[in-house]
Amino acid sequence: MQLLIQCCVLWFVSPEGIEALCNDVNVNHTDVRMLIFAWKMKAEKQGYFSKDEWRRGLKCLGADTRPKLKKAIEGLDKELKVPECFEDFYSYAFQYCLTEEKQRSVDIETICELLNIVLKSEFPNQVNLLVEYLKVGKQLFKLIYVQNDYRALNMDQWRSFYRFFKEVDFHDLENYDSSQAWTVIIDNFVEWLKEKEKN
Amino acid sequence: MERKTIDLEQCWDYMQKGITKLMKILRERHDEFMLRELEERWITHKVMVRWLSRFFHYLDQYFIAGRYLPPLNAVGLTCFRHLVYMEVRDNARKAVITRIDKEREGEQIDRSLLKNVVDIFVEMDQYEEDFEVQMLEDTANYYKSKATNWIEVESCPDYMLKAEDCLRRERERVTHYLHFSTEQKLVEKVQHELLVTHANQLLDGVRALLRDDKVEDLSRMYRLYQKIPKGLDPVANVFKQHVTAEGTALVQQAEEASSLVRKFIELHDKYMTYVNDCFINHTLFHKALKEAFEVFCNKNAAATFCDNILKKGGSDEAIEETLDKVVKLLAYISDKDLYAEFYRKKLARRLLFDRSANEDHEKCILTKLKQQCGGQFTSKMEGMVMDLTLARDNQMKFEEYLRDNTHGIDLTVTVLTTGFWPSYKSSDLNLPVEMLKCVEVFKEFYETKTKHRKLTWIHSLGTCHIIGKFEPKTIELVVSTYQAAALLLFNSAHKLSYSEIMMQLNLTHEDVILSKEPNTTTISPNDTFEFNYKFTDKMRRIKIPLPPVDERKKVIEDVDKDRRYAIDAAIVRIMKSRKVLGHQQLVLECVQQLGCMFKPDIKAIKKRIEDLITRDYLERDKENPNTFNYLA
Numbered sequence: 001m002q003l004l005i006q007c008c009v010l011w012f013v014s015p016e017g018i019e020a021l022c023n024d025v026n027v028n029h030t031d032v033r034m035l036i037f038a039w040k041m042k043a044e045k046q047g048y049f050s051k052d053e054w055r056r057g058l059k060c061l062g063a064d065t066r067p068k069l070k071k072a073i074e075g076l077d078k079e080l081k082v083p084e085c086f087e088d089f090y091s092y093a094f095q096y097c098l099t100e101e102k103q104r105s106v107d108i109e110t111i112c113e114l115l116n117i118v119l120k121s122e123f124p125n126q127v128n129l130l131v132e133y134l135k136v137g138k139q140l141f142k143l144i145y146v147q148n149d150y151r152a153l154n155m156d157q158w159r160s161f162y163r164f165f166k167e168v169d170f171h172d173l174e175n176y177d178s179s180q181a182w183t184v185i186i187d188n189f190v191e192w193l194k195e196k197e198k199n
Numbered sequence: 200m201e202r203k204t205i206d207l208e209q210c211w212d213y214m215q216k217g218i219t220k221l222m223k224i225l226r227e228r229h230d231e232f233m234l235r236e237l238e239e240r241w242i243t244h245k246v247m248v249r250w251l252s253r254f255f256h257y258l259d260q261y262f263i264a265g266r267y268l269p270p271l272n273a274v275g276l277t278c279f280r281h282l283v284y285m286e287v288r289d290n291a292r293k294a295v296i297t298r299i300d301k302e303r304e305g306e307q308i309d310r311s312l313l314k315n316v317v318d319i320f321v322e323m324d325q326y327e328e329d330f331e332v333q334m335l336e337d338t339a340n341y342y343k344s345k346a347t348n349w350i351e352v353e354s355c356p357d358y359m360l361k362a363e364d365c366l367r368r369e370r371e372r373v374t375h376y377l378h379f380s381t382e383q384k385l386v387e388k389v390q391h392e393l394l395v396t397h398a399n400q401l402l403d404g405v406r407a408l409l410r411d412d413k414v415e416d417l418s419r420m421y422r423l424y425q426k427i428p429k430g431l432d433p434v435a436n437v438f439k440q441h442v443t444a445e446g447t448a449l450v451q452q453a454e455e456a457s458s459l460v461r462k463f464i465e466l467h468d469k470y471m472t473y474v475n476d477c478f479i480n481h482t483l484f485h486k487a488l489k490e491a492f493e494v495f496c497n498k499n500a501a502a503t504f505c506d507n508i509l510k511k512g513g514s515d516e517a518i519e520e521t522l523d524k525v526v527k528l529l530a531y532i533s534d535k536d537l538y539a540e541f542y543r544k545k546l547a548r549r550l551l552f553d554r555s556a557n558e559d560h561e562k563c564i565l566t567k568l569k570q571q572c573g574g575q576f577t578s579k580m581e582g583m584v585m586d587l588t589l590a591r592d593n594q595m596k597f598e599e600y601l602r603d604n605t606h607g608i609d610l611t612v613t614v615l616t617t618g619f620w621p622s623y624k625s626s627d628l629n630l631p632v633e634m635l636k637c638v639e640v641f642k643e644f645y646e647t648k649t650k651h652r653k654l655t656w657i658h659s660l661g662t663c664h665i666i667g668k669f670e671p672k673t674i675e676l677v678v679s680t681y682q683a684a685a686l687l688l689f690n691s692a693h694k695l696s697y698s699e700i701m702m703q704l705n706l707t708h709e710d711v712i713l714s715k716e717p718n719t720t721t722i723s724p725n726d727t728f729e730f731n732y733k734f735t736d737k738m739r740r741i742k743i744p745l746p747p748v749d750e751r752k753k754v755i756e757d758v759d760k761d762r763r764y765a766i767d768a769a770i771v772r773i774m775k776s777r778k779v780l781g782h783q784q785l786v787l788e789c790v791q792q793l794g795c796m797f798k799p800d801i802k803a804i805k806k807r808i809e810d811l812i813t814r815d816y817l818e819r820d821k822e823n824p825n826t827f828n829y830l831a
Contacts, residue, residue, distance in 0.1 A: 104813055156812050156819055163824060181782030181825040184805050 015047040025070040032117045033076040037061075039092045040079070046096050077121075087162070093118050094158040105152035108134050115161070123165045130161065133189050157183050164189075173197075214247075214275075218282040225287055230294050231309075237291060238315045240283070248275030280323050288329050291316060295330070296337045299372070303341065314376035326378055334381075335388050338369075342392035350397045355404025356416040362393045362423060390427055398430075402437050409441045417477040431483050438478075439487035442470050446495035464524040467492065492531035522560070526567045536761065536796045539576055540754045542568075544621050546580055550587050551613065551660055558584070573795055582619030590614055593648075600644045610637045614645070614654075622757075623657045628680070630658075631687040762797060766807045769793055771816055774829040782808075782825045 022029040041057035043049055049057070058064065061072035080086045093114055097106045106114075112131045120127045160183040168176055173194055178187045221240050225233060252259060252271045259270050269277070295316055302308045320330040342365070349358050369389055373382040394401070401420075408416050424430035449462050470488055478484040532538055546561070561584055569577040590613040601608060630638065638656065645654060663683035665676045678686065769792045773785060780788075786804050793799050808827070811817050820826040 154809075154813050156809060159819075160824075179783060179786075179801070181819070181827075183809060184802060187802070187805070 018047065018049070024066070025073045027073055030113075030117065032121075033073055035093060035096070035117060036076040036079055036089065037073055038096060039089050040076075043096070046099055090118060090162050091155070091159060094155055105154045106158075107152045111153050111158070119162065119165065126165045126170060129170070129193065130189065133192050136192075153185070157185050160186050214278060215282070218244075218278065222283060222286060225283070230297070231312075233287075233290060234294050234298075234312055234316050237287060237319070238312055241279070241315070241319050244275070244279055248272050251275065276322065284319065284323050284325075288320070288323075288325070291319070292330050292333055296334055299334070300337070300341060302372070303368075310375050317376055317378065321378055331378075331381055331384070334377075335384055338385060339388045339392055342389055343396070346393050346397055350400055355401060355407065356413065356419075358401065358404070359416065359419050359423060363419060365389060365393065366423075386426070390423075394423055394427060394430070398433060402433055405434060405437045406441060409438065414473070414477055417473065421478050421481075425481075431481065435481075435483040435487040438470075438473075438484060439491045442466070442488060442491035443494050446491060450495050460525060460528070461521075463492075463496065463528055464521070467524070467528065489531060492528070496528060496531045522564045522567060526564070526571050529568070529571055534758075534797045535572055535576065536765075537755070537758050539572075539580075539796075540621075540758050543580055543583070544754060546583060547621050550583060576796070579619045582616060586615050586619060587613070596648070597641065597644055600647075601640070604640075608637050608640055610641060612641050617655075623659060628658045628684060631684055631690075633687070634663075634680075634684070762799070762803070763807065765793060765796065766799055766804055767811065770804070770807060770811060774817055774827065778829045779820070780827055782827065785827060 018034075019029055022031075022034060027033055037057060038046075038049075040060045041049060041053040043053045043057075058069070061069065061076075063069040063072045080089055094106060097110050097114065098104070112134055115127050115131055164182070164186050170193070173190055176182075176190050178190070225236055225240075248271065252275075255271055263270055295313055298308045298313060317326070317330065320326040323329075345365075349361060353361065366386060366389055369385050370382060373379060373385060377385070405417070405420060407413075408420070420434060421431070424434055446463065446466060449459060449466065467488075474480065474484045474488055529535065529538065549561075565577050565580055565584065568580075593614060594611055597610075597612065601610075642654065645652070658680040661680035663678055663680050665678060665683050665686055667674050667676050667686075676686070766789065769789050770785065773788050773792070774780060785808070786801060789804050790799055790801075808817065812819065812827075815830055817827045818830055820828055
């Protein structure tokens with residue numbers, strides 16, 4: 001284990017190193033499993049793994065050799081089967097994108113990508129619709145009080161997406177209650193969906 | 200002992216025979232005759248039983264009671280019941296009901312007869328089952344057919360008169376010969392057939408009554424429907440619709456603001472009388488009136504109206520009364536803060552251009568507004584009025600100063616406290632030399648009075664008297680400071696182009712105001728202006744007006760911004776004291792707290808909550824996403 005760490009530390013401290021790792025284990029760096037790996041490591045900074053984080057990750061995976069590591073990473077998507085784990089991972093995914101010191105929100109483009117990575121397997125249809133909305137919403141200025149001009153979203157909004165997908169059936173939007181504590185962006189999304197259905 | 204037993208049996212026999220004979224007689228008689236016979240026999244029977252009880256009292260009390268056998272009077276009753284009543288009851292009932300219907304049609308009937316027969320039912324303990332049920336059904340049918348007929352034939356007021364009459368009669372009927380327990384059920388049936396079934400058509404009639412101001416009929420309508428559960432709701436609704444329609448019609452006639460508000464007040468007074476008189480102050484109707492007015496009360500109109508009153512002046516009492524009413528109308532306006540802004544702007548104009556007729560009136564209305572809407576509403580405006588009083592004092596001191604220092608200037612300055620007054624754009628107008636001097640002098644003076652204060656000159660509000668030496672005659676022009684500055688340029692040049700003027704005055708395109716120059720009425724950058732020597736007017740002094748500026752948009756923007764802060768403050772306040780609160784509860788309390796100033800939009804509140812989450816004032820609870828926690 002020590003040997004592996006020492007070897008790897010040189011390689012994995014930087015984004016290039018991570019790319020090398022990805023090549024090694026034959027997993028694309030945009031694959032959700034790399035993100036899960038980062039989560040397991042509790043990596044703080046995107047693109048970088050510290051020695052401690054790396055160590056933590058390997059321990060979690062129970063991998064002390066290269067082949068073991070490769071296998072472990074390949075099987076990482078199964079880690080998310082447990083709902084509490086998934087929620088934690090989901091929030092982490094957002095956090096991971098905050099690169100600046102006081103940054104609280106993530107830009108729409110990244111959000112869309114992230115949605116695709118993290119939620120598409122479980123909610124393919126919903127994710128497609130939401131991504132469409134977010135991209136279209138940038139150009140839509142509706143007459144209602146709230147402008148659909150979202151350039152970046154915060155953690156609260158991000159979390160509300162998963163909750164929304166889980167709790168609300170897209171075929172049964174009439175039962176959606178906007179007087180509940182759903183975020184405004186979700187309220188607007190539902191309105192947009194309803195309009196879309198009519199046409 | 201034995202002889203008594205035999206006697207009892209014999210008596211029993213006699214009784215049976217008597218009753219069988221009675222039955223025969225009853226079977227042969229019909230209707231009223233039958234009833235009379237029944238009545239007589241029943242009375243006789245009761246007497247007999249009583250006597251028997253008396254005769255055998257000793258036995259009754261000591262022998263029978265001990266054996267747990269029923270006493271004689273009970274037996275008597277049972278006898279009658281089995282042998283007579285059971286046979287006769289259907290016919291008796293039918294006969295009674297027929298009589299009742301006849302009475303309803305106007306015939307005279309023997310009420311005591313009916314009373315006694317009904318009593319039989321009561322004593323037989325079968326009143327409800329054997330009599331009342333059928334009677335009620337018959338009543339329902341009777342009135343159903345009557346109602347169907349009347350609703351076609353009679354007008355609404357007449358129908359209601361009839362209905363009221365019927366109800367009165369039925370009540371009377373109960374007191375005379377029915378059991379008192381029937382009253383409630385009977386009245387309900389009648390009401391149902393007459394008033395509930397045809398409610399819709401009657402409501403149409405209500406509309407007509409409101410239109411034609413038929414106060415008495417409306418009172419009757421109220422009386423009738425008040426007794427029916429939820430009966431008044433549709434009536435109140437029609438009332439509300441009517442008032443709303445009238446109010447909206449007034450608005451659409453596009454009246455001038457002051458007469459519109461006057462009409463609103465009249466409308467309000469008229470229908471308030473209705474609520475008080477016809478509808479006996481019932482809360483439903485108060486509510487209906489209130490909601491109707493909320494729909495069409497025009498906010499801007501109200502502020503302009505006050506403006507006009509206060510500008511023109513008038514007798515103290517009349518003004519006070521009118522102001523009172525307007526302030527009452529304010530209760531119907533949900534966006535009070537918007538009104539406050541408009542009012543403030545207009546008040547500023549009035550105070551600054553000295554167009555207010557009477558300072559006392561201004562103070563009076565502010566007191567009323569304060570009473571109605573709270574101190575927060577009026578604090579800035581009170582500050583404004585105070586500023587003006589101070590400014591007058593100040594001006595006197597300034598004039599003293601001028602005299603003492605012989606500057607040869609005639610200048611009046613009003614110093615305003617920034618917080619109270621609406622914000623005005625101040626621009627860097629290049630003042631002509633003459634004016635610059637004035638500004639300097641005042642600055643000196645002011646510094647002798649108070650240090651540490653910054654003076655910002657708002658030239659857009661200033662007025663200037665210029666003496667124009669025209670060929671025909673000299674005329675004094677009263678213009679705004681900007682206009683004056685422009686005109687003074689012509690002291691040094693005869694002709695100037697628009698862009699030159701702009702440059703010289705250091706104004707942007709927005710600042711330059713269209714003034715009624717003698718030469719042209721529209722301006723383009725290459726136009727030149729010339730001083731018209733030939734200009735004249737029959738007046739010695741002309742006031743050149745400024746073109747009106749539409750402030751509405753700006754006011755609305757300002758108010759929106761203020762509202763956002765207000766919502767933020769309310770949310771933080773609520774969360775600070777509650778620490779943990781559910782979403783719906785938070786929204787509710789927010790709306791309540793802000794209600795005295797404006798009605799907040801739910802979506803806006805949601806947005807502010809989200810914003811506060813981002814700023815770490817609150818957080819969404821991890822377990823329950825519908826709840827928020829306060830973050831200290």
